[in-house]
Amino acid sequence: MVRSIRDVMQELKKGIVQPVYLLYGMEALLIDEMVTSIQQRALPGGIDDFNSMKFHYDEQPVQLAVQEAETLPFMSERKFVLIHNCGAFTTAKSPRVDHNTDALQAYLENPAPYSTVVITVGAEKLDERKKLTKTAQKTAVVVPFQALKENECRDWVIGEVKRQKAAITGDGVNRLILSVGTNLRLLRSEIEKLALYAGEGGTITEEVVDDLATRTMEQNVFVFIDEVVRLRVDRAMRMMYDLLKNREEPIKLLFLITRQIRIMFQIKVQTGRGYTMQQVAxxxxxxxxxxxIAGEQGHSYTPKQLERLLFELADLDYKIKTGQIGDRAALEMFLLTLPQKAGRGASAGAR
Incomplete structure (x- = not known):
């Protein structure tokens, strides 16, 4: 039976533990947290080496995990068995290990009442054509861990910062997600560092995130584009020189700027016609x-201004390809003249 994360956590808080759980999805941090919660409830007397077993599908035959689950616990009411990243529920194969999935199938049909088996699958979807999956959906608690939506990710960040006894501004949340991405494990690592810097009761601002957050090159480029389209030219120029030092190509940066402004233009036009952001996406x-994000970035532009910028970028691209100007000089010139070309006097409420 498919259950939500919230429902399962509420059930665990009441001390109710099911015989088999199948947890799948790409949010590994949330899956790990639920595994820990189930393990603690399954073994209330304390976790020990005799009654808590972990098997990795890529390294150990799944039938060994089944044998452990069928073996009576040692001086305990229950046994906890974890089968990590079980590819038997997907199209993935484990060439290094000889699995007897029939043993797992038989166990799912008749699980031991004294064991709690948790199966994790690191995949967005289960292969519902497989007999194993169909059986698990009938006899086990199946919990999907889908990627958090934008508002859910924001709420998670705010809650995690609060747990670290700090606070974060709205702009700080936006910049953190923009800089680090939505991988919760990376976000938690960055939040711990930022909260330590802010101190107990302190506040994490956008400036603190900019100064301290660790970013990959891809994320640095993403932040650079954000600075450009928000007309923060001084910051954009500094980031541009850093990116060029790290061997990012000027022509690539111009391409990414063009792509972002085109997305902003499309969103501006289509939402003006009554389409929702979801539909436009x-x-x-x-x-x-x-x-x-692109909608927010385009808030202070009119469609005409965005269209004019796209023509300007197309003209620069032509001049670069015909040898009339170098790509680095073209990028610098575009950034320095961007406020004038965009119409700096445009009001924040321009439509």
């Missing part, structure tokens, strides 16, 4: 969160 083929 589907139409232009971008993630809803990326569409939301």
């Amino acid at each position: 589907q139409q232009i083929g971008v993630h809803p969160y990326a569409a939301k």
